[in-house]
Amino acid sequence: MKKFVLFVAVAATLGLTSCKKDWTCTCNYPDEPETSYEIKDQTKKDAEATCEDKASVGGVTFSTGSYCSTTKK
Structure with missing residues (x-):
């Protein structure tokens, strides 16, 4: 029984830990x-928010809307 409780505690801890990884944000703009x-080192949710929020093309920052997508590196 002690092993089972320990297993459940470890599994719950791992399940609640955010997995920070490296991501690639790819953006497609009209005529570009x-x-x-x-x-780098972001959770999936944070990486998607960063990618969709703003991106830079040629030094100009755009509000991207649905032009960008996030993939795990």
Whole structure:
């Protein structure tokens, strides 16, 4: 029984831990070449928010809307 409780406690701890990884944000803008950049050490939710929030093309920052997507690196 002690092993079972220990297993459940470890599984719950791992399940609640956020997995921070490296991500690639790829953006496609009208009349521009595809642009990609790295987002390091973020959770999936945070990386998607960063990617969708703003991106830079040629030094100009755009509000991207649905032009960008996030993939795990």
